[in-house]
Amino acid sequence: MKTDFTYGNVFKQLVFFSGPIILANLLQISFQFVDSLWVGNLLGAKALGAAAVSGTVFFTVLSFVLGVNNAALTILAQQKGKGDKKGLTSYINAFVVLMTAMSVLLGVIGYFFTEPLLSLLQTPGNMMDLAASYLSIHFIGIIFLFGYNFISTVLRAVGDSQTPLRFVLLAVILNLFMDPLFISVFNLGIAGAAYATVVSQGIAFIYGVVYTVRKRLVPFSKPALPSLEETSVILKLGVPAGLQMMVISGGSMAIMSVVNSFGERVVSGFGAVQRLDSLLILPAMAIGTAVNSMAGQTVGSGDMERTKKIAYYGIIYVLLFMAVVSTAIFLTGYHAVRLFIS
DSSP states (O other): OOOOTTSSOHHHHHHHHHHHHHHHHHHHHHHHHHHHHHHHHHHOHHHHHHHHHHHHHHHHHHHHHHHHHHHHHHHHHHHHHHTOHHHHHHHHHHHHHHHHHHHHHHHHHHHHTHHHHHHHTTOOGGGHHHHHHHHHHHHHTHHHHHHHHHHHHHHHHTTOOSHHHHHHHHHHHHHHHHHHIIIIISOOTHHHHHHHHHHHHHHHHHHHHHHHHHHTOSOOOOOOOOOHHHHHHHHHHHHHHHHHHHHHHHHHHHHHHHHHTTOHHHHHHHHHHHHHHHHHHHHHHHHHHHHHHHHHHHHHHTOHHHHHHHHHHHHHHHHHHHHHHHHHHHHHHHHHHTTTOO
């Protein structure tokens, strides 16, 4: 269901539109959450620590993707708010071409520089092979992660936050069952957890493309080279947004390099806590995505007063929501960590 944010009750729209995005983001992080549960319980603390180190590196790369997606959301939502269908179609094509190129480039670089990246983090020697195996497989499948995240971004830009939830839910359910299958039944160890994630994301991406095109939910067109103007706008907004997110995530890498110096037991404990820590930031990011979609449309329509109201309600909503989430994690943190390691 598409929503036009240029009119109507702002707070009601924000709550109902952000709800599916919050749930989708929580499901998204559950890939690492589920991987860690299976890896920690089936393969032990060393494998859990290796997954945590690899996850820190990969999330830093993923942060660049999320930053570019935020820029895409802004540009596409403004085209939607203007009512410019031709401009919307043209910019979707431009993002498809440029983000495909980015995903291939990052995947190739990441795959060949897996071990140097892990060495920079002072990864313990007895974890290096496990971490490198887990991380390199994730880099191979990064195009699927790019793909279904971008489809979700386009749908949210046109006011649909419910359909993307369907794609993420499919991927999470597949990953939940594939993890123990690949790890234990196929005897692939930690590599099995990575393969399970990549395969489930690949299936979700293909399903998302087929479903979106068949239902004509967004105006996709045959891929063509974007114009110089479109490329310039995307790079000016997308690259700084992506780098900003990478710098923030880079702080986690700096902390991980210190944690790694204490050995595998500390790395394992820190890895378990990281999974819980990610639950804190995701609801805020989801509400930010909802505000971005809504404000993009109202900026496109030229209604700045409504844009200010969206920002105001967004701040109140995120403060209330985060107070509840942080309190819940503070009260249950000890028992939650024990789900991963004893």
